[in-house]
Amino acid sequence: MDGMVGKKSSLVWAVHLSLAALVLLWLFPTAGLFVSSFRTGDQIASSGWWKSMVSSEQNLTLRSAAPTEQQEVDGKFVIEGNLFDGREASDISVWGVSSKAIADYKPGDTAELRKGGTASVQTNGDYRLEHTEAFTGKRGTRIFVTATIAPEFTTENYKNVLFNPNNREGMAKAFMNTLTVTIPATIIPILIAAFAAYALAWMDFPGRALLIAVVVGLLVVPLQLALIPLLKFHNQIGIGKGYIGAWLAHTGFGLPLAIYLLRNYMVGLPRDIIENARVDGATEFQIFTKIILPLSFPALASFAIFQFLWTWNDLLVSLVFLIDSTGETTVMTKQIVELLGTRGGNWEILATSAFVSIAVPLIVFFAMQKYLVRGLLAGSVK
Numbered sequence: 001m002d003g004m005v006g007k008k009s010s011l012v013w014a015v016h017l018s019l020a021a022l023v024l025l026w027l028f029p030t031a032g033l034f035v036s037s038f039r040t041g042d043q044i045a046s047s048g049w050w051k052s053m054v055s056s057e058q059n060l061t062l063r064s065a066a067p068t069e070q071q072e073v074d075g076k077f078v079i080e081g082n083l084f085d086g087r088e089a090s091d092i093s094v095w096g097v098s099s100k101a102i103a104d105y106k107p108g109d110t111a112e113l114r115k116g117g118t119a120s121v122q123t124n125g126d127y128r129l130e131h132t133e134a135f136t137g138k139r140g141t142r143i144f145v146t147a148t149i150a151p152e153f154t155t156e157n158y159k160n161v162l163f164n165p166n167n168r169e170g171m172a173k174a175f176m177n178t179l180t181v182t183i184p185a186t187i188i189p190i191l192i193a194a195f196a197a198y199a200l201a202w203m204d205f206p207g208r209a210l211l212i213a214v215v216v217g218l219l220v221v222p223l224q225l226a227l228i229p230l231l232k233f234h235n236q237i238g239i240g241k242g243y244i245g246a247w248l249a250h251t252g253f254g255l256p257l258a259i260y261l262l263r264n265y266m267v268g269l270p271r272d273i274i275e276n277a278r279v280d281g282a283t284e285f286q287i288f289t290k291i292i293l294p295l296s297f298p299a300l301a302s303f304a305i306f307q308f309l310w311t312w313n314d315l316l317v318s319l320v321f322l323i324d325s326t327g328e329t330t331v332m333t334k335q336i337v338e339l340l341g342t343r344g345g346n347w348e349i350l351a352t353s354a355f356v357s358i359a360v361p362l363i364v365f366f367a368m369q370k371y372l373v374r375g376l377l378a379g380s381v382k
Contacts (some may be wrong), residue, residue: 030358036351038153044347046149057093058149059102064119064129064140079129083121083143095121095145102144113141121145157352171353173328174335178357180243181318181331182311185250186304192251193258194300198288200259201266202274212263218256226253227320234321243329245321250314254307265299266292305368309361332357 032049039052046058062083070079094103097111097119105111107123117131121143129141161171199205200212230249234240239248269292277287293300315333322329330338336353339346 030362033351033355033358036347037157037355038155039348039351040152040154041346041348043149043152044351052153053151055148055150057146060145060147060149061099062143062145064127064143066140067135067137070129070135075132077117077131077134079127079135079140081127083125083127083145084147091148092121092123092125092145093147095143097141097143099142099144103146119143157348158356161349161352161356171332171335171356174330174332175356177329178312178331178333181246181250181322182308184243184247185254185311186308188247189251189254189258189307190300190304193255193262193303194293194296195288196255196259197262197266198284198292200263202287202292203284215256215259215263219260221256223253223316227316231320240321241323243322246317249317249321250307250311253317254310258303258307261303262296262299265296269295301368305364308364312357312361 035049035052036044039049042058042060043052043056047056064083065079065081067079069081070077072078092107094106096102096104097113098104105121107121110118110120113119113129113131116133117129117135119127119129119141121127125145125147127143129135135141162175163172200208200215230252231240231245234245234248239245273291274287277291282290313333314331315337318331318334322331322334332353336350336357339350339353
């Protein structure tokens with residue numbers, strides 16, 4: 001009965017369910033990262049991204065106005081204002097003046113300040129500091145509150161990460177460095193592999209079968225196995241600490257797969273077209289540029305996507321071949337790793353930086369995904 005027309009076998013349903021599960025496993029973290037990149041650090045720390053559209057209770061560390069704003073009223077020095085300073089918030093449940101006791105007081109209570117004077121906080125965030133002597137110092141008094149904060153989204157994270165000239169995270173610079181590495185490291189192996197694949201597919205010369213076997217064998221060589229010898233060689237010829245070394249490394253590691261896929265694709269092209277071109281007097285270069293390359297565009301595009309994604313997300317090669325203590329050649333993957341150590345508590349910066357790093361690969365993938373499937377299948381299945 002499972003094979004009847006109109007019936008789907010249990011295997012088909014299992015494949016569909018597995019595919020849906022894989023899509024959801026990929027989609028949820030990406031969506032969470034996207035939403036978190038527009039939230040503030042306090043909101044990220046207090047609730048998950050799936051609660052970003054509802055109000056949440058947060059523990060906040062706020063400050064009063066600076067002592068320069070104090071006024072003398074009836075013989076007392078007073079500082080007044082609102083702790084939220086324009087932010088939308090309500091229902092302060094408890095508050096305190098010490099980090100060890102953030103819930104000692106309720107709205108309307110009066111607390112004794114450690115340096116003298118009193119403080120009182122209302123439900124809506126209005127506060128009043130009083131002292132018989134003038135308040136001193138450059139910064140306001142810290143007040144810890146537990147309040148219900150409305151959903152808040154901001155683009156300041158992106159402005160800080162990408163457009164702030166004083167941004168010490170350097171993500172804008174790392175973004176440009178990543179493009180500098182990725183674009184040549186994608187174009188160079190495609191150019192070399194296209195010529196090599198055409199020669200292995202349609203030109204007769206001694207040792208062609210051996211070269212094809214070598215290319216297939218190189219597919220299984222681990223990248224880590226070649227890193228140290230390649231780095232020593234680059235250092236000997238003087239290209240071990242810059243972009244050229246990284247470009248050549250990515251080219252070398254990407255060529256075997258590129259040649260393998262493109263050669264298999266070109267072998268499947270109609271022989272009659274190429275033979276007719278030769279009869280008409282076309283040279284091998286003319287056949288390659290005017291016939292083979294246009295017909296091989298799906299395979300070329302599929303490998304370009306594959307190489308671009310692999311190079312953009314690479315960390316190991318950049319750590320080995322882009323040795324620079326000044327940070328002038330730091331790529332985004334390395335910069336994010338450094339952020340985890342230096343800015344581990346600034347979740348909004350980390351979320352925004354991480355999403356910026358995956359935004360370009362997502363755009364490239366979705367814009368050219370039809371070529372990815374078509375080219376890979378044509379180049380790997382005969």
